Amino acid sequence: MNFDHLINRRSFLGQASVGIGSLALASQLLAESGAESKWMGAIKPHHPPRAKRVIFLCMAGGPSHLETLDYKPQLAKMDGKPMPSSITKGQPIAQLQGKELKCFGPQREFKAYGKSGLMMADVFPHIGKHADDLAIINSLRTEQINHDPAHTFMNTGTQISGRPCMGSWINYGLGSESQELPGFVVLTSVGGGQSQPIAARQWHSGFLPSRFQGVQFHSSGDPVLYVGNPKGVSRKDQRRVVDAVNSLNRLRNKKVADPEIAAKITQYEMAFKMQSSVPELVDVSNEPKSILDLYGAKPGDGSFASNCLLARRLAERGVRFIQLYHRGWDHHGGVKKGVESTAKLVDQGTGALLEDLKQRGMLKDTLVIWGGEFGRTPMAQGSGRDHHIKGFSIWMAGGGIKGGIKYGSTDDFGYDAVEDVVNVRDLHATMLHQLGIDHKRFSFKNQGLDMRLTGVEHARVVKGILA
Secondary structure, three states: OOOOOOOOHHHHHHHHHHHHHHHHHHHHHHHOOOOOOOOOOOOOOOOOOOOOEEEEEEEEOOOOHHHOOOOOHHHHHOOOOEOOHHHHOOOOOOOOOOOOOEEOOOOOOEEEEOOOOEEEEOOOHHHHOOHHHEEEEEEEEOOOOOHHHHHHHHHHOOOOOOOOOHHHHHHHHHOOOOOOOOOEEEEEEEOOOEOOOOOHHHHOOOOOOHHHOOEEOOOOOOOOOOOOOOOOOOHHHHHHHHHHHHHHHHHHHHHHOOHHHHHHHHHHHHHHHHHHHHHHHHOHHHOOHHHHHHHOOOOOOOOHHHHHHHHHHHHHOOOOEEEEEEEOOEOOOOHHHHHHHHHHHHHHHHHHHHHHHHHOOOHHHEEEEEEOOOEEEEEEEOOEEEEEOOOEEEEEEOOOEOOOEEEOEEOOOOOOEEEOOEEHHHHHHHHHHHOOOOHHHOOEEEOOEEEOOOOOOOOOOOHHHEO
8 A cells, every 4th residue: 555645754753653554544544535435344355244234132231041042941940959069169150159049940931932943931922933043042151240341341352441342343344335324333222120331332443443433323312412403504504514624634634644533534424424314214204004013113212122123224224233232131139020021122123123124135144143241140149140151142143144043051050051152252253254254364453463353362153053
């Protein structure tokens, strides 16, 4: 790449600390910063992709795998009996540390769904209709036992705050198919149980340029703050303001080649385009009543169901990574009714999303992931369960995933993942693989190191769930 127009002696000395990788990125960002351009991605796919986009349904709070996706009849037989100390001795336990540990049998009935007979709890009648499209992973492990660091680990592959999240990595690597919307959008909803807060840094770009961070859309009211022009300011006036600001930014960027200045240029352009695209996106009046009924969506109600409908509309418009948080899965007490209440808020919307994508021929190239930041203990915490990291469950569908299968398992108590163990970095590697990315060849130089979403530790693609 020719850097003559970007580098002079003064700017080289001033920018040397950011590394040649950042200078190269600045060059590309500058080249991409015209009004009609879009980010085409930092890499070309390493192999033919099976998925074009990801919809990650984050069940924030830690759903109990024992009341949702991991059938444990043996634990039911042990209900009320002491948990064998050989299993728990020396193991990380959150609020139950040092307390008497008793087995707590599953509080929901399980049933077989679909032709495949996948076992899931009775709280998922709508998701259960799509059992033959699901790959349930019952052997996931994480490394963080409290909510915020566990979300950080799930999103970034590390417990160190401030690193890029998976959506930012994918947005940076592949770009977006949309010129009118951000490549990475986040929606949140709440209800059904204790609602742990979700920090905005969970969708931050970290050391990647800020243009790749997630943009949060609000579920009710104005979807994006200040999406409308101030009173008395026409679209033509706004265009003149954006052009003037970006002209000044380009003059400055010619001297210093700062990726963040280039990012600001593109962000101003995107914000201007969103003033038209976002109102059209959230206006679901053109959706047939049958679709609204399918989701159980009431426009503007801020529900998970309405967010699922928006997720499909975002996917149709080329958004690369869509992340939906539902804050309501923290059940330290009353897990039997709590799981039922929370599942009722997400089950229909999730099932409708799968059906809608399938009807439109989009599920085959949309990777849908459903799960929380960790699971729950097989030991009782009164009428609830404590945080648990040694074994829990998620499911994946679409985007080249084999349907109607269960992968991996925990022990008879649902305590420890013992067969085909999958860690969070394996999940990231598999997600990238389905998007056509070899995680070992996908990096960004930061402070002299080639940084990856999957880190420097061993991560593998979970080939057993691939179609």
